[in-house]
Amino acid sequence: MRKLLSFLVLIALYSCGDPAGATSATTSGSSSGSSFTSAVSTAELEARELESPNIRVEIGGVPLQGALLIGQFAEQQFRADEAIVEGNAVVFKRDEPYKPGHYYCYFSDGAAVQLLIDQDQTFSLSAPTAQNALRDMKVEGSVENELFYELLKFEAGQQEDFRQLGDAVRSASPGSPEYEKLQADRKALVDQRLEYQNKLFAKHPKSLFTSFKRAGRNPQLRDVRLPDGTIDEQAQVAAFREDFWNDVDFNDIRLLNTPVIFNKLKRYIQELTPQNADAIIESSDKLISKVLDKPEFFKFFANWITLQYEPGKTTVMDGAAIHVHMIQNYFTKERAFWSDSMTVYGLQQRADQMAYSLVGQKGPDITVPDMNGTPRRLYDLKKPFIAVYMYNPECEHCIEETPKFVKVMNELKSELDVYAIALDTDQTKWKNFVKANGMSEWTNVYDPTNRSIFKTYYVDNTPELYLLNKDRVIVGKNLKVAQLKDAIRIAKEKE
Template structure:
């Protein structure tokens, strides 16, 4: 690998070369700026094909694409690196900077027209003509990119650009002729990965796969456990015979995915689903039996308290030393509150829960609050400070609470219905009233059938 870059006008200092792998960036090389703004990255072995970034001393970033040919020259000006970039000896970077430079030209023209449009009345002829000119610029930009891709279909640049595009989909209509936005979003989810070439593992060394993944989950997947699982299945079905992608997605969903907060989310259910379906001995080809067993062992800890399962009984001592059993509570709904007296987040959530309780305790709601790892005096002081006049118990002498109810930290709120089925977990106080009302309405409707 021998990359020579000249940036005229650059200040002295250290320059870093970063690569991308999946969702992480790391330094692969560094060097000092030489006289005249010359920068050289050189080593005997070639680097992994993919997307790289050069970070200059002033934090300016210069994008690179590396393929098998890693001996080339680039030259530009520090004042405007993209517009002035010249590339010699690297097709990937010639394509990249042709695209970026044409994009700058189009953007300048588009914005100039936009400034004129702002000064015109919407129903005027000139207004419509300028809008049409903007559309022409957009089409010209798109056609330029497509032309490069058609000429060099195997280039990383081409694969990367296509993966960044949204698929073309139909516009489902409502009975009144308007676009059905919800149906459109679901249709886009179904086809979201159509433009990604999963045969091209080079894309794992770019930002696009992880960026697309976040868009797919955050913008196109409703924050409901069943919908997240459906999105997982749609994606995993596409990469079942693509080992590198299968491994990346399976591991990421199981180990790194942070499910959004919400009354309909059960992160533990998603983890268990991944392990049971995708991280088995037969399918997790990269993992040894010890790793597979570790995944399976974690599912056992989480299976006891999934949404839809019956909550388990807890027996613990209250402030008077009397044993209070969760199952002895007669109120139809129980909010289980796990907290620690020294926890700052607990101190913020507790007043909200107290206010909720005062409104709902006569409507069939009880709170069973479990103090975790808290000294007796501190626990009682906390209760008095926040006027917690519900059932208060401590976990002292009770070792199996976390075996019965899984949670990553405090505060934690579970909600149990009259059948003592878990209907919500990892909840914020503001969800409780809505969830209880919704469950009451569902129960009333079921009885009418």
């Protein structure tokens, strides 16, 4: 595969902090929903004086060698510090404060302890064993962690009840009296948990604990009904998506140093949003409109969504449309404050090229010289479908895929024309490749200047395969040869 255009420049834009020694670690942070009163603002956070940390963790039965403090920024986990050993405890101590957020203390045997770090960075956690840490954790000197472990203990106490109810619901017949009772019992448990959370939140509304745990809650399902009185599930899902971010305080930048923001973003875009370009663009715009005046959240959301739908990295049909939309709307010199003007200009140029060949648009009509030097116009081809096939004679994947394409074409030649464009080569290599692969029945073209195909069919990797229907609208791109028959079948079904 020949990579024709590098995207390292955009990766460089995504500079979310200074993680060093990234490591994998289990993350958490979820519950279930309501609205909030404002937590700590960015200005308040920046005005705070954080004390030099002295955090003592004593867990019975764990090895004391090699304990690490693992932090998180957005989706990146990083090594924040390494512990020293004092008696039976590991201690994290230094002059520079840790950034407020959610952390793990990892021991060399894989045991882990969660902790919240905010303004007060002198405290201790202790438990007789790692296995029973949620139940038996003792906290001294940190209200944040007292609240955190109080709630974790309460939620752990409910887990078995939730599990038993879940098993029983799956065994009951929907609509039966038994089923309805089990659902009511489950709702009562959820309400009990919410009431417990809300009591803790009310006591310390500006704590990191409250902001973190509140943000992780799911919104309550709205009671949306059809005219016949039954639940309108489609409208209910749409309302859930609409309410999904209600409990997140985008004024509180501490949340970016917890797993909750990344977990919610990934779920919102990849699970709650239909996986097509139009729906993802709509959801992305709605979310980003909430944070245009919240620089760090805006920066993270814009970069993550844009990178997620980079051509070649996504299975969403025409993910390039999402990618182009994000760059053209949010990676501008007015908005992309984290990047220099030349980088933004380069991204805009690239998006502009990609915008000419998105699924659903008319395929650009091009005229390129053939093997005899005769100009050949794409739109002069007459069959119901046209495959625009771009390749390089020395590209390994092109060498592998082209014979497969020739074989498939023998089955599709009554309804499919091929307009094959050679790229980044010379006349001799091009003609030898056409002859060696039996491509003589195709329309074979090559323009060494690339002028005739400039800003037309965007190529990220070769081979690149587009499919145009009878109206010469692009109905498939980034196709593999093996997908071509299905792409034609689907296009026919939509006519």
